[in-house]
Amino acid sequence: MRLAIYGAVSTTLACWVVFSAFTQRVNYYAACVHLAKSNVCMMILLNMGLYIAIIIGKAMQAIFFGPLRAIEVEHLYERSWYAISETCLAMTIFRDEFNLHFVVLFTTLLFLKIFHWLCQDRVEFMEQAPAHRLTFHLRMLHLMSVLFIVDYYLASTGILSIWEHGPSMMIMFGFEYTIMFLTLLSIIGKYILNVIDWQSEEPWEGKSMYVFYIDLVVDFLKLVTYVTFFVIICIYYQLPLHIVRDVYVTFRSFIQKCRDLYRYRRATRNMDQLYPNATVEDLSGTNDSTCIICREDMHANPPDITSSPPQQPPQQDGPHHNYDQPKKLPCGHIFHFHCLRSWLERQQTCPTW
Template identity: 25%
Template sequence: MIPKGMQYLLGYTIISMASLAWASYDSLTKAVNFEVFLMEMTDGVKLGILINSVALNFVMVGKILQLSLFGELRLLEADHLMEKLPFYAGNLLFNLATTDNFLLNSFLLVTAVGFKAFHIILIDRADYVNLRIANNSNNETYTRAIIIKKYVFNLYFWLVFFFIFLDFSIAKLLVYDVFQGINSVVCLLFGFEFAIQGVEALTYCAKMFINIYELAVYRINEHHDNSEDDDDFLDEDIDIIWETKAFYSKGIDIASSSLMAVSYLAFIYLLTFHSVLSLPISMLQGTYSSLKQTYTEVRQLFAFIESSKRLDNQLRTATKEDLEATDNLCIICREDMNSVEDYETNFKKSLPARRRPKALPCGHILHMGCLKEWLERSDSCPLCRKKVFDPPDQNIQREEANHPQEQNQEEAQQHQLEENENQAQREIPANPEDNQEEIEDQQQSEGSESQTKSDVKESSSLQIDNSSGADVVEGSSNNIPDSSVATPSNPSGERQTIKLPPNSLLPPGWAVLPLKRTTFIESGGRVDYYVSFSRFQKGALKIRQVEPINNRIIYPFTQVKQDGEPEE
């Protein structure tokens, strides 16, 4: 069975060849000599057929080269081609409007697109080879000589150098006419595109050498004869880390973006002062993007340096209690985290700095080394996407702005709480149903705004009628941070609005209910809180201390209808 993509290519080839045969036959019947034949073939619809035939030949040659050099493409490589190639080809289409030499434009266009496609495939394939070598570097039989040998005898390693040489050679050939005073804007435009591809390939080559150096120097251990424990080997591997690799990688990115910006500016200079031609609008976008990328890379480098300095100073090391309150697993490396005290007790040595658990401001805990590597790519928490570090001036302004507001809110809440308690002591109803109606009227008139803090060591019992049988609802209260809940009154409908902090996380299947502190005494005893299930469903809550069962807390409760009768 022929693949679907091959069927499309075969059909496109048949139609293109048939169209070219018709155009050639019609031109030959009308032409009396070779010059007339060329005029007929480059006129009207026949010119489009001829250009399509040139593109088809490039596609066929490119497909043969792809199968010869890379074989069948992986799914990732095919996806990258579909993502990057259409956008690149669309930008090059603007070059077709610069001159009347349409055939030369089309030839250079398909050549540049073909080179771009091979660059995308080559970089993905070289990354795949580098990943395989890096994964096998933990094998005891691997030495530095074997690592270097695998790179030297790899075809894709040398193809990177070949494409770098080819890109700059074609760019020099196309730009040479401009220096000679020939007004060939087409050659200048496409020569610049080949120069940009050469810069990208040169950037990848530099990063590849950094990876080879890291594997050969830091990842390969040639002392396997030592009779040490596996834990000792693990600790040695952890300690042997190239800490400054991020700075070198970021420096290469900055140099690459700067070189591209200089290339765009040099292109503008050549086009303006040597070709005496107008500046193509399509190149202004590339110039702006390269300058902006350079600025962004430099800013990210300084931000990473600042974050690295603040890791130890502003992030506290998680304690044993903090790790026990979580799942004790680093989300980045998927390994268990140990507290400093437990590690020193179990292994009789200090915990490496990269393995120290660091607690973020949002409450999540990660390894020090994993967090540092994550900050190379992003300045947000990998779980909740909250900023790990805010700018210092922003923190000061936020604290100054929030401090008086928080103080006023606390005073207002304390005053409201005292008034509610005084009113509750003056008016103690004898009938729970009357009490329920009064609470509903009070909440509908003035709204319910309250804050509650839950303790994982307590169990709550919601009761309205002791004789009514209620179903038991179970749920885990582990890892629930303290948070405030505000429930403003809803004038219409049964729904109520609950506002949570932006960094709050709720376990699946859990619900948040507003509580209101009270001191009413009912027939079953004192009631500590009133719970609002909705605007028309209330409940009374009593706090009692029980022992946890398998680290899970059971919440028995009874819902109450509007008329005060227990709901089955």
């Protein structure tokens, strides 16, 4: 209802200023000059353009997403306010170049960011509800294809403009479109992994590590992009305060992922030798023989089997490895081998801590 009222008022005002300009001026050229020179007329026409953009966005939402979930709407409001405030800070750097072209580029940027956020939320939703209809995948494939082409074109156009004409406001937009392109590559990679996991008959144990590597590589590329943009702006303009937080957050995220990768490799190296198999006595001595990660019962091999040394060291990822074998940590807690390994991909501490 509010959108309908806003649209009716915007359309009425736009029609009124255009009708007045053409009735009070002798020809078409004079009417266009009057509309372009009048600040009031330009504000009304820009507001009408914003309403048209909202209508187009609503139509594209219905085509590619359908009804939005409550969490997606909440994320849109939170991210939109942050993106607008961040761009307003960036405008202080390029205030001498603020014009109609800047407004159109900013509106296009925010428009595309919204669809990237929704696409990211939908791919994350696939992990919670992996069974989706064919229409869902057709929508996602078409949306990601369109965003890929648009992001690549706008990012390359912005970078080419800077290369040919020197530093300008296109630095900010070329940088933003490059960040969105890298984000889209991460979304596409995670979508492919979700589809592979959905089609596999058994749970894909190594999926989380592939997701981790995708995030690690994308964080590195984003960090390089942020630092490059930061240096260029500092050289040709002034300190870009609006991206200091993004540079810090991306750098901290990348360093944390590198630390997690090192700890995971150290924790999962020779897991058979590092963590002994739990015996029947170990499980019977505990209050609960249920693995708290997967919530399934654990069953150990008989003592005469577990106590005898194997002829050859078992391979961690060998085809005959018993992934349901309970493993005992130094702290005394017991978990399934595959559950412990999947947990160590996310955290390098005991799950009970």
